[in-house]
Amino acid sequence: MSAAATTRTGPGRVLVAVYALFAVAATGRSTVQLSLKASEAPVPYTLSLVAALIYVTATVALVRGTPPWRQVAWIACTTELIGVLVVGTVSVLVTFPDATVWSDYGIGYGFVPLVLPVCGLWWLRQTSKRSTASPAADDESTSASR
Amino acid sequence: MIAPLVLVLVVLGVAVAVLALADVARNREPGWGAVGTLALLEVGLLVQCVLGFVALSDTDRDVNGLTFSAYLVGTLLVPPAAFLWAVTERSRWGTAVVALGGLAVLALEGRLNQIWGG
Numbered sequence: 001m002s003a004a005a006t007t008r009t010g011p012g013r014v015l016v017a018v019y020a021l022f023a024v025a026a027t028g029r030s031t032v033q034l035s036l037k038a039s040e041a042p043v044p045y046t047l048s049l050v051a052a053l054i055y056v057t058a059t060v061a062l063v064r065g066t067p068p069w070r071q072v073a074w075i076a077c078t079t080e081l082i083g084v085l086v087v088g089t090v091s092v093l094v095t096f097p098d099a100t101v102w103s104d105y106g107i108g109y110g111f112v113p114l115v116l117p118v119c120g121l122w123w124l125r126q127t128s129k130r131s132t133a134s135p136a137a138d139d140e141s142t143s144a145s146r
Numbered sequence: 147m148i149a150p151l152v153l154v155l156v157v158l159g160v161a162v163a164v165l166a167l168a169d170v171a172r173n174r175e176p177g178w179g180a181v182g183t184l185a186l187l188e189v190g191l192l193v194q195c196v197l198g199f200v201a202l203s204d205t206d207r208d209v210n211g212l213t214f215s216a217y218l219v220g221t222l223l224v225p226p227a228a229f230l231w232a233v234t235e236r237s238r239w240g241t242a243v244v245a246l247g248g249l250a251v252l253a254l255e256g257r258l259n260q261i262w263g264g
Contacts, residue, residue, distance in 0.1 A: 009239075010235075010237065010239050012239075013231065013232075013239040013242070013243050017228070017246050017247075024220070028216055028220065032216070
């Protein structure tokens with residue numbers, strides 16, 4: 001398995017799938033919100049768009065998986081984690097005119113937005129270890145046969 | 147929305163998730179049970195898409211038509227996308243993607259019915 005492919009194989013398959021799902025969901029949501037009722041709540045809708053762009057970036061970066069894209073994935077996941085923590089905290093303290101993906105730490109999406117960046121950062125860390133270690137370190141017999 | 151069809155879709159979505167997770171537990175590629183149920187789910191979603199657009203054109207209630215249509219069509223993409231992303235990873239993780247596809251349809255189905263309910 002080439003080092004470039006590691007972020008999208010094994011557990012990375014599931015991670016990319018969840019990121020892709022959120023990329024589509026958040027993009028759709030923010031597009032509808034901004035195109036139909038941007039003036040109602042510009043701040044939350046812009047935040048939804050920012051979240052959408054981060055999910056799209058993270059999805060692409062994790063699929064590519066080359067060293068420069070891994071950097072992009074790091075930045076995207078870190079920004080996402082800071083975003084969900086900051087927006088989550090602010091939304092608990094101040095009443096937003098409308099919800100964003102990250103409101104109340106992503107409660108509307110089963111807290112997946114809070115867990116996802118942690119999983120992303122963990123996975124980037126795991127795969128950076130693996131790409132420097134010997135390929136035999138892969139403990140999954142099924143993926144080792146690939 | 148059409149209650150019996152929604153029930154069928156929810157049962158199929160749960161079945162896909164359960165069958166695929168059983169294959170994950172056995173460290174297998176998705177078996178015919180999970181893949182076949184995913185295909186049935188797609189057929190059900192196609193029926194829902196057609197009936198959903200008919201219902202939307204018939205209703206005189208205030209339903210957000212754009213969002214509702216986007217969910218009707220968007221949901222159709224989930225099973226094929228899950229299948230394609232799963233077959234290129236022949237391990238339990240590919241199987242987990244199939245399970246995720248079933249769960250994603252459940253979530254989208256919930257939102258679709260919220261939107262229909264207004």
